[in-house]
Amino acid sequence: MIVRLLYNFTIINLFALNEELYSLAGRFISSIQLEKRYSGHTCTAYRNDLLQFFDFVTATYGTAPVGEITHVMIRSWLAKLMEDAMTAKSVNRKISTLKSFFKYCIRQELVKQSPMMKVVAPKISRRLPGFIDEKGMQALEDNRSPVSLGTPEIFTDDFEGHTHRLIFEIFYQTGIRLSELLSLQEFRVDKSNLSIKVMGKGGKERIIPISRGLNEQISAYMAMKRSHLEDFEPVVLLVHPHSGRRLYPKYVYLMVRKYLTEHQITTFRKKSPHLLRHTFATHLTNNGADLKAVQELLGHASLASTQVYTHTTIEQLKKVYQQAHPKA
Incomplete structure (x- = not known):
């Protein structure tokens, strides 16, 4: 005392x-x-x-x-x-x-x-960001578990399963941050122009294109939300599948970690929503996307932040070598 x-x-x-x-x-x-x-x-x-x-x-x-x-x-x-x-x-x-x-x-x-x-800043040993390979993301998209758990499906065919699946799809297809996902609003989904408007860091808005398939998933989810929940937050897009309230960070973090761990989607140690953002950017750059375009999609203020995704996998290097070298 x-x-x-x-x-x-x-x-x-x-x-x-x-x-x-x-x-x-x-x-x-x-x-x-x-x-x-x-x-x-x-x-x-x-x-x-x-x-x-x-x-x-x-x-x-x-x-x-x-x-x-x-x-x-x-x-x-x-x-x-x-x-x-x-x-x-x-x-x-x-x-x-x-x-x-x-x-x-x-x-x-x-x-x-x-x-x-x-004052001189200490040097940072920059580590390459982890990411999920395309095979792992394909398993999530196909809803087919690569491991035997009694049921071949990853996501259940109820409102909770559809909510979780849509969260993964939005993360992977748009590369948005967790905070941006939680604040995503229904009216910011432009179904006619196939895009979503995201409120990023510093209150900066950016428009991200979405696929026709993701657009259909979002529309189906919005209809399902109204038929399954008597009461829910009317503005936000994604809500808790049982309470109808706005999702909170820990719920999404634990949910993502659970699926990635149980179905052995990746061996990367830190299984978080940000891993899906890294995966989005890495897959884009590995498939030839312009770095400036990736910067705009991610909402990075500086191109230096995006350049970390220019690393390529050993599989990509082997592929380029075999296609380009005359002695391969």
Whole structure:
């Protein structure tokens, strides 16, 4: 009890010592939320990064107005994070937070120059994204399990099974993010033009073409939803098959993992909805899709984010070699 009281007292004192920084952090978060329309998840991450940094500065260097924060302070904080075994990717995210924060401070004329100019980000060993091979995705599309589980079908022929199957189809055929799937609305499905309008990161909209087959699946699902559920959320496209409420992230994550694991669709360790997004992009690039077009479909702000999908499988390399080399 005494230890907790001392801890709370310390936190209160830290806040009192550097109230200016904490207040400034609040104004910065409001600006990126209202002006730049950053997502709630991003704003929370930025807020946590800043508060963690300010706590370190206050505890290590005492009261320090924003104009007195130096690159030495920032480097010492980053060094401590890496000593605590934080990954280079996470450290770079915190560097990105501080860069945005000090740019804001320059615009507000609180500092003349950003101390981040003398901070070098650690290199990230970029791993190639995992993906499901075309054979595995074909099994899901055909609804034929590649393993013997007593029934050859992967998805059941009820409303729950149709919901789960449609989720897989939308992920694989559009490459949208989990958050975009959850917020997908019925009126954003353009059945005549075979496309869907997706609200992406930063409130940016993009239009993604869909196949005639997926369009028919969506139409059938919408009709089934109205015949099977007495009450459901009227705007969102995909709902919980029993309650009719909007789907939540953990439900979709566990559902995707369950099917991919039980039916041995892939041996990749992390079986998540994002794996289907990687699969969408990898299959497009492996079959000759223009990288710029893939970037637009994925909603990437930078082409550099899309270039990771230019890797090819050993099967693709063998195929190209056998078709092109005169001695193959």
